[in-house]
Amino acid sequence: MNTTNTPVSEIIKSKEVDEPKKQSREDWRKAKELEEARKAGTAPAAVDEEGKDINPHIPQYISSAPWYFGAKGPTLKHQRPQPEKQREFSQINDYYSRGEFEGRASKYRKGACENCGALTHKKKDCLERPRKVGAKFTNDDIAPDEKDLPSLKLDYDGKRDRWNGFDPACYHGVIEEYRKVEEAKRQLKEDRLKHDIMSLETTRERDDSEDEVDGDEDKYADNADMPGTKVDSKQRITVRNLRIREDVAKYLRNLDPNSAYYDPKTRSMRDNPYKNSNKTPEELHFAGDNFVRYSGDTQKIAEAQLFAWQAYEKGVDVHLQAEPTKAELLNKEFLSKEDEFRLSMKDSILERYGGEEHLQVPPKELIFAQTEDYVEYSRHGEVIRGGEKPIIRSKYEEHVLINNHTSVWGSFWKDFQWGYKCCHSFIKNSYCTGASGKDIQLMSGSSLLMPATTAGGPPAGNAEGGAAEDTKEEETDGRGASTSSLAAVQKEIVSDN
Structure with missing residues (x-):
């Protein structure tokens, strides 16, 4: 018996076992030759206690069992899972029954829930609505007992099995x-x-x-x-939820391989597929992605970005995305100065070299000697008919003069009020007073700016002076003109008529 890995206690128990001896050089050489023969396949492989062959290529530190394992021969049992350390889980057919109840009792039982009467839980664990009078005292509507659920040992996948308990039937x-x-x-x-x-x-x-x-x-x-x-x-x-299938795909609009290129990765066709159709992009349903990209304010944004880059290179601290308002104001200022510089350059060149008369374009009538406008002239060369500006038509009556006015209502504006230009009157149905009305309006405007008291006179509020009683202020209307002056003007107009 090989006693190399046999513990001392086992040697003492079995008296037949010899004490371990030191391996000689000849024994070591024979063991080495046997190992090489087993690796080459010329010698049969070692067999464990279960009759299974042991792979000779397994290293010794793996194949040799520790002394406390109690191996009595070559074995790999110590490398295999130990049955006593393996965890047993529930089978796939074992599951928690859902929605199943036991029988329903006819009267309250001792130790049952005082609220619903079920025997499987207490009152504090009851999930039913709290009754006004519990089932313990009424013996009515006793709830059925819940079914006792088995104690299952589930692994990671078993706990998360969505189809656990599913019946295909x-x-x-x-x-x-x-x-x-x-x-x-x-x-x-x-x-x-x-x-x-x-x-x-x-x-x-x-x-x-x-x-x-x-x-x-x-x-x-x-x-x-x-x-x-x-x-x-x-x-x-x-x-x-995708594009309508009746819409023609971009790559099917022109099947010519030499036409616009379609990029399948970005699903874009930059160029116009109908370039040779002699149609403007506005007449086509699809004129390429570049036509859409350069429509609207896209060109203006690109110009603003280019201006910001160029200004930053010149030393101006401006950024289009960070300060868009500043960039826009600088761009406007730059364009206005550029126009002024071009005009000043043009004026300086004309002033130095002359020739401004050659830049004045004569009228088209003199260039082409014909026109489509109908004009009638008198024998003196004056225009009789034709060449008038078109009159704007309106639903209101135009050029209607009333009450002896020589201008229409709305021809005069002052102090946020409309009036007549001929007499400066702000009343629409008033009679025209002519130049007298203008003088009255001027006097009323100046009287509002005059001080309340004259130089050297008593104050207006002095009760002892009696000036307020002797000289009554004339009653004035809403426009500041006195009633006496208005009456005098009306008498003068009636006498003239």
Whole structure:
């Protein structure tokens, strides 16, 4: 018996075992030759206690068992999982039953829940609504006992199994429901076809239209297979969440391989695929992605960005994204100064070398000696008719003069009020007073600026002076003009008439 790895206690117990001896050089050489022969396949492999071959290529530090393992021969049992250390988990068919209850009791039992009467929990753990009078005192509506759940030992996947407890037989009801729906659809389709054949009132166009409107019931299944669509079987509605399939793809607009290049990675076609069609981009449904990218304010933003970069290179601290308002103001100031510089340069050149008269373009009538405008001249060369500016038509009456006014209402504006230009009157239905009305308005405006008291006179509020009683202030209207002056003007106008 090999006693190299045999513990001392085992040697003492078994008296037949010799004490370990030092291995001689000859024994070591024989063991080495046997090991090499087993690796070469010329000698049979070592066998463990279960009759299994041991791979000779396994290193010695793996194949040799420790002394406390108690191995009595070559073995690899110490490298295999130990049965006493293995954890046993529940099977896949074991699960917690859900929604199952035990029998319902007819009266309250001792130790049951005082609220609902179930024997499997106490009152503090009851999940029912608290009753006004518990089942302990009423013996009414005793809740059924919950089913005792087994104590399962589940692993990581077993705890997260979404199909745990699923019975495939329950799905037969769903399959049967859909089968009945399909059978009803098929029957309706047969009845519709029989009715169309017997009536003979439908035409081929009507059949085509009905096929397009009503359609085949199987088209929903066809649409369900299309990517980018979602079918609601209850409402029979197809929802598109991608582009409409009737839209022509970019790479199908021009099949010429030498036309605009389509980049499949970015799904973009920069160039115009209809470049040789002699049509403007506005007339085409698609004129390339560059046409869309350079429309609107895109060009202005690019110019502003270029200006910001150039200004930053010149030493101006400006950034379009960080300070857009500052960049826009600087750009406007730069453009205005550029225009002024060009005009000043042009004026300096004309002032030095002359020739400004050659830059003045004569009228088109003198250049082409003909025009489409109709003009009549008198024998003295004056324009009689023609060449007038078009009159703007309005729904209101125009150039209507009333109450002896020589201008229309709204021709005068002052102090946020409209009036007549001829007399400066702010009343629309007033009579024209001419230059006298203008003088009155001027006097009323100046009287508002005059001080309340004259130089050397008593104050207006002095009760002892009596000036307020002797000289009564003239009553004035809302425009500051005295009533006496207005009456005098009206008498003068009546006498003139």
